[in-house]
Amino acid sequence: MKLLAPSILSADFSILGQQIKEVEEAGADIIHLDIMDGRYVPNITFGPPVVESIRKITDLPFDAHLMIVEPEKYITDFIKAGVNMISFHMDATIHAHRVVDMIKSNDVKAGVVLNPATPVKTLEEIIHYIDYVLIMSVNPGFGGQKFIPQTAEKVKKLKLLMEKANRTDILIEIDGGVNQDNINYLSMLGVNIFVAGNAVFKGNIKENVVNLKRGMLGCLS
Ligand SMILES: O=C(CO)[C@@H](O)[C@H](O)COP(=O)(O)O
Ligand SMILES: [Fe+2]
Numbered sequence: 224m225k226l227l228a229p230s231i232l233s234a235d236f237s238i239l240g241q242q243i244k245e246v247e248e249a250g251a252d253i254i255h256l257d258i259m260d261g262r263y264v265p266n267i268t269f270g271p272p273v274v275e276s277i278r279k280i281t282d283l284p285f286d287a288h289l290m291i292v293e294p295e296k297y298i299t300d301f302i303k304a305g306v307n308m309i310s311f312h313m314d315a316t317i318h319a320h321r322v323v324d325m326i327k328s329n330d331v332k333a334g335v336v337l338n339p340a341t342p343v344k345t346l347e348e349i350i351h352y353i354d355y356v357l358i359m360s361v362n363p364g365f366g367g368q369k370f371i372p373q374t375a376e377k378v379k380k381l382k383l384l385m386e387k388a389n390r391t392d393i394l395i396e397i398d399g400g401v402n403q404d405n406i407n408y409l410s411m412l413g414v415n416i417f418v419a420g421n422a423v424f425k426g427n428i429k430e431n432v433v434n435l436k437r438g439m440l441g442c443l444s
Contacts, residue, residue, distance in 0.1 A: 224394065225439050226416045227432065228253035228286055231277075232268065233366040233420030240280045246423060249432035253284045255398070255418045256306065257366075260291035263315050264364035271297070271304040278305035286416075288336065288398065290363050291315065295322050302329045310334030310357045310396075313345065323352045334396065338363060339371050343380040350388045355416070356381055361399030366420035370400030378412040403431075406438035 229251050234242040243254060256274060261267040274285065284307040291297065294311040295318070301309060309326045313319045313335050326333035334355035335346065339362055346356065358377050361368035378395060385391050396416035397409055406417055417439055423431050 224415050225410060226252035227436050227439055228255040228396070228416055228418045229423040229432070230255040230257055230366060230398070230418050230420035231424075232257040233424040235424070239277065242424065242428065243277060243281050243283075245428045246432055247281050247283055249429040250436055251283065251423075251432055253286050253308075253416065254281065255420075256285055256287045257420075258287055258289045258291060258297075258301070259364065262292045263312065264290045266364045271300040274301060274304035274306060284308060286310070286396075286418075288357060288418075289315075295325060298322065298325050299329075302326075302331055306331065308332040308334060308355070310336050310355065312336045312338065312363075313349070314338075314341070319349055320352065323349065327352075327354075334394075336363075336398075337377065339374050343377050343384055346381070346384060347388075350384060350390055350393070353393065355394040355396055357396040357398055357418075358414075359399055360397050360401065363399075368400055370402070370405055374399075375405075375409060375412060378409070378414055382413055401435075403434050403438055406435055407441060410439050410441060 229246045259266045259268040286308040287306040289311045323333045332354040336357040360374040394415040397414045398418035401419045402422040
């Protein structure tokens with residue numbers, strides 16, 4: 224499965240609804256929502272009321288990437304607002320397993336996030352319970368940063384762990400600095416969900432989505 228998930232963090236918020244429609248019409252598969260609290264990361268974005276409001280304009284799945292401390296406090300609110308997938312950073316909570324349970328008991332997909340310096344082996348126990356892993360390929364907090372090449376190695380390590388745990392069904396998502404130059408390579412490594420902010424919203428949105436999807440699906444022409 225290969226899916227493109229534009230991150231609205233790089234969208235023009237004065238015409239957010241319009242830009243979401245535009246990526247949808249161009250062929251985006253998922254809308255990626257970067258939720259930042261100014262504590263886990265040095266930036267603040269938006270919360271459940273904004274999600275609830277944009278929920279009305281598209282049926283595309285919403286993928287909430289929670290960069291917040293104590294994510295357990297807000298999971299119910301984001302689910303009520305209409306998200307379909309929620310990922311959180313394990314070091315932002317004391318009880319990661321409980322957080323996964325909270326997410327999944329509401330029929331929402333649960334993912335955990337690895338920062339660039341977080342080893343894949345930290346997933347060894349939680350891997351049995353989750354639906355996807357989000358590999359950060361930049362340090363979380365901002366859009367438009369440069370892809371950190373070493374993070375691609377984690378895809379290989381994660382695939383080995385998935386095999387060992389008999390969980391080859393887990394989806395691998397990559398987030399940060401994904402662009403037309405690296406998406407094909409990442410796809411070949413086995414990434415399933417490609418988050419792209421600047422590479423979608425800067426310039427011609429339709430062309431960007433079409434070109435990223437072409438790279439993602441392996442068509443080099
Ligand atoms: O989670 C994050 C940043 O913390 C990302 O989702 C970025 O917002 C992706 O933006 P680009 O790196 O693709 O511009
Ligand atoms: Fe993100």
